[in-house]
Amino acid sequence: xxxxxxxxxxxxxxxxxxxxxxxxxxxxxxxxxxxxxxxxxxxxxxxxxxxxxxxxxxxxxxxxxxxxxxxxxxxxxxxxxxxxxxxxxxxxxxxxxxxxxxxxxxxxxxxxxxxxxxxxxxxxxxxxxxxxxxxxxxxxxxxxxxxxxxxxxxxxxxxxxxxxxxxxxxxxxxxxxxxxxxxxxxxxxxxxxxxxxxxxxxxxxxxxxxxxxxxxxxxxxxxxxxxxxxxxxxxxxxxxxxxxxxx
Amino acid sequence: xxxxxxxxxxxxxxxxxxxxxxxxxxxxxxxxxxxxxxxxxxxxxxxxxxxxxxxxxxxxxxxxxxxxxxxxxxxxxxxxxxxxxxxxxxxxxxxxxxxxxxxxxxxxx
Numbered sequence: 001x002x003x004x005x006x007x008x009x010x011x012x013x014x015x016x017x018x019x020x021x022x023x024x025x026x027x028x029x030x031x032x033x034x035x036x037x038x039x040x041x042x043x044x045x046x047x048x049x050x051x052x053x054x055x056x057x058x059x060x061x062x063x064x065x066x067x068x069x070x071x072x073x074x075x076x077x078x079x080x081x082x083x084x085x086x087x088x089x090x091x092x093x094x095x096x097x098x099x100x101x102x103x104x105x106x107x108x109x110x111x112x113x114x115x116x117x118x119x120x121x122x123x124x125x126x127x128x129x130x131x132x133x134x135x136x137x138x139x140x141x142x143x144x145x146x147x148x149x150x151x152x153x154x155x156x157x158x159x160x161x162x163x164x165x166x167x168x169x170x171x172x173x174x175x176x177x178x179x180x181x182x183x184x185x186x187x188x189x190x191x192x193x194x195x196x197x198x199x200x201x202x203x204x205x206x207x208x209x210x211x212x213x214x215x216x217x218x219x220x221x222x223x224x225x226x227x228x229x230x231x232x233x234x235x236x237x238x239x240x241x242x243x244x245x246x247x
Numbered sequence: 248x249x250x251x252x253x254x255x256x257x258x259x260x261x262x263x264x265x266x267x268x269x270x271x272x273x274x275x276x277x278x279x280x281x282x283x284x285x286x287x288x289x290x291x292x293x294x295x296x297x298x299x300x301x302x303x304x305x306x307x308x309x310x311x312x313x314x315x316x317x318x319x320x321x322x323x324x325x326x327x328x329x330x331x332x333x334x335x336x337x338x339x340x341x342x343x344x345x346x347x348x349x350x351x352x353x354x355x356x
Contacts, residue, residue, distance in 0.1 A: 117338050123331040127324070 050211040050219055056143040060223060064207035071188035071230055078185060078237045081244050116166055124166045131159045139231045149227035153234025160239040176236055184236040191229025195222050255307055262304030270297035281348045283340045287333045294329030
């Protein structure tokens with residue numbers, strides 16, 4: 001069994017190295033990846049879309065439908081998790097290799113396994129505001145610099161989970177108002193569809209953005225609205241996924 | 248090339264190399280050590296010393312500028328979050344009664 005594993009690793013590594021050796025030199029202008037649509041994006045992206053950042057131009061304009069459906073996929077993941085029937089929480093005596101001390105937690109799934117470490121609580125309190133500011137900056141500057149709605153959602157979601165681990169789920173849940181939760185978790189697809197429709201009215205194409213220089217402020221506002229929808233919707237979805245997990 | 252630049256870049260290269268050594272050692276420890284506690288110990292070396300000294304090395308490479316304040320912030324973040332993570336892992340393992348030194352047998356099943 002050991003030797004079979006080793007042989008598999010060697011064969012896989014050799015195949016990968018052969019493939020890497022066959023790649024065109026790094027940055028070669030005639031590499032296949034640069035001769036397709038990439039060249040057109042670089043040449044005419046700014047003029048065609050009016051975006052200040054080519055990544056944003058590709059993400060929201062050239063591949064707008066792809067990004068739209070990506071947001072829908074994330075939302076669908078939450079729907080799938082919520083639709084799952086809630087199983088009985090795993091009890092410690094079900095597993096055979098658990099140490100006996102774990103049976104202390106047999107009272108119920110809501111019981112916390114281990115009391116919160118004061119060190120972890122302090123560090124989350126210390127770094128929390130910085131993480132929140134970073135998520136906001138990544139969201140606000142995302143369409144002109146690295147970052148953006150998806151990244152911001154991941155940072156906000158991670159911050160929520162950190163807070164939930166330290167302060168408890170009940171207090172963390174207050175961050176997402178109960179009444180607005182239904183709408184917030186669908187905010188990504190909703191804002192995308194709304195802005196896409198606005199673009200339809202303005203330019204005649206669903207998910208279109210006005211590209212002329214005069215519409216600068218309008219275009220920026222549309223892009224930021226989409227990014228905010230992705231960020232807030234994604235963060236709430238991550239929080240809901242965490243809350244849906246028992247124990 | 249002036250002496251200052253040679254010293255600066257030499258220091259930078261030394262720090263990055265030290266970081267690489269710690270990263271390699273930490274990774275090896277993560278794979279080879281027997282249980283959660285020793286593995287968390289090894290892995291936290293990657294974060295704090297490994298990534299930390301690589302970041303410090305990058306700080307010195309081009310001469311220190313105001314923009315490099317971001318690297319200092321990153322070093323701070325890494326120094327705070329890495330050990331906290333290791334602490335939380337080891338503490339959770341201990342409080343739930345995870346035995347010391349038995350993980351390897353289970354891995355080989």
